[in-house]
Amino acid sequence: MVSPLFSQLQTAREVREAARSGILSGQTSGLAPGYAQANLVILPKELAGDFLLFCQRNPKPCPLLDVTSPGDPIPRRTAPDGDLRSDTPRYRVWKDGELISEPTDLTSLWRDDFVSFVIGCSFTFESALLRAGVPVRHIERGTNVPMYRTDIPCQRAGVFHGQLVVSMRPMRPAEAIRAVQVTSRYPAVHGAPIHLGMPEAIGIYDLSRPDYGDAVPIEPGELPVFWACGVTPQSVLMAARPPLAITHSPGCMFVTDLRDEELAVG
Amino acid sequence: MVSPLFSQLQTAREVREAARSGILSGQTSGLAPGYAQANLVILPKELAGDFLLFCQRNPKPCPLLDVTSPGDPIPRRTAPDGDLRSDTPRYRVWKDGELISEPTDLTSLWRDDFVSFVIGCSFTFESALLRAGVPVRHIERGTNVPMYRTDIPCQRAGVFHGQLVVSMRPMRPAEAIRAVQVTSRYPAVHGAPIHLGMPEAIGIYDLSRPDYGDAVPIEPGELPVFWACGVTPQSVLMAARPPLAITHSPGCMFVTDLRDEELAVG
Numbered sequence: 001m002v003s004p005l006f007s008q009l010q011t012a013r014e015v016r017e018a019a020r021s022g023i024l025s026g027q028t029s030g031l032a033p034g035y036a037q038a039n040l041v042i043l044p045k046e047l048a049g050d051f052l053l054f055c056q057r058n059p060k061p062c063p064l065l066d067v068t069s070p071g072d073p074i075p076r077r078t079a080p081d082g083d084l085r086s087d088t089p090r091y092r093v094w095k096d097g098e099l100i101s102e103p104t105d106l107t108s109l110w111r112d113d114f115v116s117f118v119i120g121c122s123f124t125f126e127s128a129l130l131r132a133g134v135p136v137r138h139i140e141r142g143t144n145v146p147m148y149r150t151d152i153p154c155q156r157a158g159v160f161h162g163q164l165v166v167s168m169r170p171m172r173p174a175e176a177i178r179a180v181q182v183t184s185r186y187p188a189v190h191g192a193p194i195h196l197g198m199p200e201a202i203g204i205y206d207l208s209r210p211d212y213g214d215a216v217p218i219e220p221g222e223l224p225v226f227w228a229c230g231v232t233p234q235s236v237l238m239a240a241r242p243p244l245a246i247t248h249s250p251g252c253m254f255v256t257d258l259r260d261e262e263l264a265v266g
Numbered sequence: 267m268v269s270p271l272f273s274q275l276q277t278a279r280e281v282r283e284a285a286r287s288g289i290l291s292g293q294t295s296g297l298a299p300g301y302a303q304a305n306l307v308i309l310p311k312e313l314a315g316d317f318l319l320f321c322q323r324n325p326k327p328c329p330l331l332d333v334t335s336p337g338d339p340i341p342r343r344t345a346p347d348g349d350l351r352s353d354t355p356r357y358r359v360w361k362d363g364e365l366i367s368e369p370t371d372l373t374s375l376w377r378d379d380f381v382s383f384v385i386g387c388s389f390t391f392e393s394a395l396l397r398a399g400v401p402v403r404h405i406e407r408g409t410n411v412p413m414y415r416t417d418i419p420c421q422r423a424g425v426f427h428g429q430l431v432v433s434m435r436p437m438r439p440a441e442a443i444r445a446v447q448v449t450s451r452y453p454a455v456h457g458a459p460i461h462l463g464m465p466e467a468i469g470i471y472d473l474s475r476p477d478y479g480d481a482v483p484i485e486p487g488e489l490p491v492f493w494a495c496g497v498t499p500q501s502v503l504m505a506a507r508p509p510l511a512i513t514h515s516p517g518c519m520f521v522t523d524l525r526d527e528e529l530a531v532g
Binding site for chain 1: 442446450463467
């Protein structure tokens with residue numbers, strides 16, 4: 001899945017520098033193996049308090065790895081020499097809930113009241129699943145993970161509310177059990193599944209039509225296994241239609257200096 | 267579920283003494299809370315080597331807590347002041363695979379070549395499930411757990427071979443995920459489930475007709491969750507039809523000095 005052009009990007013710093021210089025403006029999957037990649041949400045300070053509370057109340061979809069001080073573009077905990085204005089390959093700028101541009105750099109848009117949220121991403125636990133011998137269908141197929149809006153309400157915080165979005169990976173039952181064990185070690189990147197089997201019990205009626213990402217086939221003898229998904233905060237943000245919000249572009253993640261294994265407990 | 271007559275038996279030693287004196291000759295469920303109860307298998311030395319190898323090769327159904335030296339009736343690791351000839355409330359004596367008696371004491375039958383196997387029991391993880399807020403249906407109903415012979419072959423060792431027996435507990439998906447987490451901490455008492463959902467995938471075609479124990483209802487929205495079961499070694503023993511074998515009587519367990527929490531990892 002890694003373009004040969006970028007396969008030499010072995011460290012998080014190298015990926016961030018490639019993004020900063022404009023060489024890299026696409027997906028980061030497979031780059032800097034072993035480094036934790038992250039979802040990014042940037043909001044003006046007046047919305048940041050509510051959003052921080054939303055993340056605190058909904059840690060499974062919104063596991064916070066880092067939150068910057070207003071105006072500070074440097075994620076001090078996760079990438080002290082990084083710059084959130086330039087080091088993500090591609091951003092999305094939203095006005096009143098509508099996507100208005102996908103720039104590769106935010107320097108000209110940056111404001112002194114921007115607060116950035118660096119949020120854990122499932123790439124970390126997927127890499128742990130593969131190491132544990134649990135196959136991951138969408139990785140085998142080279143597609144995006146299928147994601148679905150559920151009927152499970154998130155805990156509201158101020159203007160932010162909405163339904164949990166989940167990612168789905170089909171597995172045989174013994175693999176699903178192993179996946180619970182493996183991903184339980186990574187509470188900072190969504191942790192254990194929230195549901196398995198019975199999609200209708202969480203308001204999902206057609207697995208072949210995901211709300212985000214690409215459908216994958218479910219073979220006989222497999223169960224759909226559902227994890228809280230980092231698209232939840234984006235979905236909730238869009239529903240709140242804030243005057244201004246910035247996120248990463250799907251698949252174009254911010255790569256942190258944290259090692260995947262640093263995020264493991266036990 | 268605990269008879270008021272025996273509810274004063276708070277320690278493992280008290281339960282063993284009550285069994286030794288003949289006062290207690292029935293089920294041990296709920297007695298000496300917090301102490302690990304165990305399955306018991308006693309075999310002549312000539313069969314014990316094969317059986318030890320069987321347990322080593324099949325640790326999920328046969329987690330060994332203690333194995334005595336030939337002739338020694340004292341389980342030195344799990345109950346140094348216990349006596350395996352008398353401290354289990356009721357035994358079963360098998361000749362050529364047929365049940366011939368259910369004595370409450372083995373003293374008159376004891377032989378210098380008997381080797382005893384003290385094998386972990388699911389009571390330990392059930393108590394952990396209840397503490398974690400995961401309901402356990404057969405405990406709520408005061409019945410025995412339903413158990414099923416699967417089509418999953420155990421790893422053969424000498425004369426011992428046969429299919430895995432599993433216990434089943436119906437749960438809602440989120441409870442099943444929590445149950446995987448909780449029981450994974452107890453590898454010495456069967457550990458994580460081996461399967462969930464899809465009983466036919468492991469050769470179980472009618473959940474309402476368990477091979478051992480009592481059926482329980484499965485409510486809409488629940489999945490059957492299956493654990494390797496300590497009845498497996500009994501089932502395998504009976505199939506091998508050894509000239510002589512002794513086990514505990516179902517539900518009448520040997521109570522060890524090990525605390526349930528001593529058996530937890532992590």
